[in-house]
Amino acid sequence: MANGILVFGEIRGGELKAISKEIVTAANGLSESGGGPVSLALIGEGADAALSAARALPVAKVWVVKHPLLSSYSSQAYAAALQSVIATSGARIVLFGATAMGRDLSARAAARCDASLFPDCTELSLASGALRVKRPVYSGKVYAELESKADVQMASIRPNVYPAAAGTGAAEVGEVPVEIEESMLRGRVREIVRTAGGKKDLTEAEIIVSGGRSLKGAENFAILDDLARAMGATVGASRAAVDAGYAPHAMQVGQTGKVVNPKLYIAVGISGAIQHLVGMRTSKVIVALNKDENAPIFQKADYGIVGDLFEVVPKLTEEFKKLLGT
Numbered sequence: 106m107a108n109g110i111l112v113f114g115e116i117r118g119g120e121l122k123a124i125s126k127e128i129v130t131a132a133n134g135l136s137e138s139g140g141g142p143v144s145l146a147l148i149g150e151g152a153d154a155a156l157s158a159a160r161a162l163p164v165a166k167v168w169v170v171k172h173p174l175l176s177s178y179s180s181q182a183y184a185a186a187l188q189s190v191i192a193t194s195g196a197r198i199v200l201f202g203a204t205a206m207g208r209d210l211s212a213r214a215a216a217r218c219d220a221s222l223f224p225d226c227t228e229l230s231l232a233s234g235a236l237r238v239k240r241p242v243y244s245g246k247v248y249a250e251l252e253s254k255a256d257v258q259m260a261s262i263r264p265n266v267y268p269a270a271a272g273t274g275a276a277e278v279g280e281v282p283v284e285i286e287e288s289m290l291r292g293r294v295r296e297i298v299r300t301a302g303g304k305k306d307l308t309e310a311e312i313i314v315s316g317g318r319s320l321k322g323a324e325n326f327a328i329l330d331d332l333a334r335a336m337g338a339t340v341g342a343s344r345a346a347v348d349a350g351y352a353p354h355a356m357q358v359g360q361t362g363k364v365v366n367p368k369l370y371i372a373v374g375i376s377g378a379i380q381h382l383v384g385m386r387t388s389k390v391i392v393a394l395n396k397d398e399n400a401p402i403f404q405k406a407d408y409g410i411v412g413d414l415f416e417v418v419p420k421l422t423e424e425f426k427k428l429l430g431t
């Protein structure tokens with residue numbers, strides 16, 4: 106059934122995001138199982154800036170869509186643009202990152218193209234030419250395996266599941282025309298306010314160091330910032346820390362915060378309540394630091410350190426600085 110896989114190339118600040126390179130790896134896996142050629146769609150203002158990085162990837166073609174009304178993200182306009190690329194490329198499988206933009210756009214695009222959509226997947230394969238996915242359900246307690254028989258099949262994939270594709274290729278480039286009218290744009294991004302510079306968003310971070318209520322104050326999060334800087338990590342927090350005003354809600358991991366999927370998650374002074382676990386239990390390696398050896402977090406951790414965070418964290422920071430020269 107499948108005759109081509111299209112990857113939505115997400116651009117931020119003129120750069121192709123790492124998640125899109127990870128999805129190219131997933132797409133090539135499907136291609137090797139008979140899914141057809143892999144192509145990548147670049148939409149909007151940053152397309153020119155991201156083009157050379159996109160062409161270098163192991164894809165057969167890069168489709169570019171430009172239009173004055175695509176200058177800032179709008180789900181309606183981007184979905185229209187993507188629909189044009191799908192029609193031109195003949196792709197039957199369309200893949201997105203499970204990021205804020207990927208989730209928003211995939212839902213709109215699936216409705217527009219009458220496609221099936223599996224959000225938040227952690228594994229993709231082909232079964233008799235049709236897309237088969239694995240995705241966590243019931244807050245990650247079980248995995249569901251689902252298969253689509255729709256003509257066009259879409260899925261979004263969690264960050265840090267597949268390794269990022271690299272290459273020095275020179276994929277063909279094709280431009281796709283699109284008709285967009287002002288009246289189509291019912292919602293549009295007016296302004297982007299960036300949070301503290303340079304740090305990776307929690308949902309895309311490869312390493313996360315999270316702190317709990319035990320930090321006892323916003324100022325003490327500085328010791329986690331130091332550790333994170335030494336390791337190249339992003340700092341997260343439990344809800345108890347957020348509710349106490351030690352950290353902003355954007356840093357909250359868990360049921361009412363963000364669901365993260367890093368390669369390494371370090372829980373510092375976090376008890377391991379179920380509402381926290383549902384946000385980080387799919388992390389590849391979990392390290393817990395807690396002064397209570399019976400804290401529930403140790404049941405989920407791959408490695409545990411029993412100790413006082415105010416003593417252990419600065420020592421860890423020193424060691425990482427020595428080891429990594431940071």
Ligand SMILES: Cc1cc2nc3c(=O)[nH]c(=O)nc-3n(C[C@H](O)[C@H](O)[C@H](O)COP(=O)(O)OP(=O)(O)OC[C@H]3O[C@@H](n4cnc5c(N)ncnc54)[C@H](O)[C@@H]3O)c2cc1C
Nearest residue numbers: 317318319343344345359360361362374375376381396414
């Ligand atoms: C509807 C609902 C939604 C929720 N959503 C979320 C959510 O999204 N995210 C979330 O995190 N929680 C959420 N919660 C709250 C959750 O139930 C817990 O209350 C919360 O996760 C506890 O945070 P904590 O582990 O930081 O604090 P605590 O439970 O107070 O644990 C602190 C831990 O730190 C350890 N400790 C103390 N001092 C030190 C020290 N000096 N060194 C080392 N260890 C130390 C203690 O032994 C303890 O294990 C939700 C709750 C509800 C009801």
